[in-house]
Amino acid sequence: MTASRALRGAADVSKETREKVLQQAERLNYVGNRLALSLSSQRTNLVAVVVPSMSNIVFPEMLAGISAGLRGSGMQAVFGISDYDMAKEREIIRDMLSWRPAAIIVTGLDQPAETVRMLQNAAIPVIQLMDLDGTPIDFNVGLSHGKAGEEMAKALLAAGRRRFGYIGSAIDRDLRAGKRKAGFEKVLRESGLAFVDERFNAAYSSVAHGKRLSMSMLAATRDLDCIYYSNDDMATGGAFACLELGISSPAEILIAGFNGLDVASALPVRIATSISPRRQMGEVAAALLLAASSGDGSQISEKIIAFTPEITGVD
Amino acid sequence: MTASRALRGAADVSKETREKVLQQAERLNYVGNRLALSLSSQRTNLVAVVVPSMSNIVFPEMLAGISAGLRGSGMQAVFGISDYDMAKEREIIRDMLSWRPAAIIVTGLDQPAETVRMLQNAAIPVIQLMDLDGTPIDFNVGLSHGKAGEEMAKALLAAGRRRFGYIGSAIDRDLRAGKRKAGFEKVLRESGLAFVDERFNAAYSSVAHGKRLSMSMLAATRDLDCIYYSNDDMATGGAFACLELGISSPAEILIAGFNGLDVASALPVRIATSISPRRQMGEVAAALLLAASSGDGSQISEKIIAFTPEITGVD
């Protein structure tokens, strides 16, 4: 018992005893057992996080934000990858909950009812991250992808663009990309417009797919002055296609994406994008959850924290 | 006791009883407690993984490989980010070991002595991933970065390149990039050559930094026919710089990187790169560790699994 106290730096241990304990611990290469600690104390330092993918840099960046936001708090993030599969996500969450995490962070807020029930039942802070379009279970940190699509369409229309193409990927699984497209289309419709051409890829977004689909669209028609992409990876491929085909961009055709990736801003052609603060969202989620589990709920004023992506490169 | 058996599908439970247990579990929204399970059974399903960064897509891809390789095994990966900081890595490892993981995967094999001692003391399979240049603690899956640098230099020399520049980032912390550079330089030296110009960035690699450093190098001298970069992110920035400056690449100046990123292969200019099988390395590490902890060590023939990166785009 005294050793236990000394090891975790409790107050009521004589300096002398503490020294001895620490010394022996060092000598024996003692490593505490968190399983026992957590089981006994009925609390863990685990934060479960579920992301849809690791192949798109935005999720790792978000994880880095969470990890950084948690640093120093003693909390430890545990990650699971759902591959954009709701059934897989449910199993991952079930599995993670069995570790009795202090909180859980999931991507988006389109979980099916059973997953929602599981999450509610866990009786821990739940944060739904990235998206804002839907009904949150508990906390919600993100941006409205529908609105992001709308705003981009408005900005492009204001800049005089009229003939739009759309290029996307796995639109059935990447729900947030779908919401952006829907928002974009809504604004187009309100101006009596529609996409001139649409091309999709069954697989997930990548620069190569963006380029390939762009090449095929541009081979079919040049009657375009803007192409909206599901994200910046795809858009980067579009920029490459323009460069290769000698299409002057943005003059002739403006490439528009979403995320504000590092690579997009360095591109030799200017592209339009909405900058999503994914790292910051992760940090904010971490801060929120720290506040929530510190018991002092009083300092939490809002359960929903909304970000607005900044649009750049339109003109 | 019977419930415990029924829940984990043990054989010796009557069908009838099992049904009843499962039904009640469902009704009560029962979620098992892994803390208790692991404490009691003296084993966990956790695999600790430490990576240096989440901002470079290669590490998330490696994690995705590990995660995929573990799927179905019941094992769960837990990730920590060291920010290329050996002291931080040590603390993360210490922390992770307190969860009594079944195995641990760390990036590279340049851990300081104290970390090595901790790892050895843990008495679990240790896999050092990505690099091969050094003395492994236990298992080692990766490629020789020194050799990768050498081979790239040889290939470039064979293709007739002679006047080389080097552009890198955080070379003091990214040891593997340093090994590639050292290998490259060694081969240059053997041909009586050396880098004409070198530029470094204190921060980590990014397309933007690659572009910036390339612009400044190309403003200082054009007496180059090849620039070797610390990796493909930086090299992509170099390709962008060439495009913007109207330098014909690869004809005039060839851009050479490392990793074989998706974006690099779609670039409108051909760049040279070594394709590192990072996802596959993750999968192999997972398979290895599964074999190692299944107790059946007999099926493990090699403790060191070496990959050879394929060089592309040199000519």
Added chain:
DNA sequence: CTGAAAGCGCTAACAT
């Protein structure tokens, strides 16, 4: 096929 006993390594609460 089911149950009872003991214990995993730790901490909370209560002595001393």
Added chain:
DNA sequence: ATGTTAGCGCTTTCAG
């Protein structure tokens, strides 16, 4: 300042 007791929720082992 240190020690004692009980128990976290499960599994392992041994009995029935």
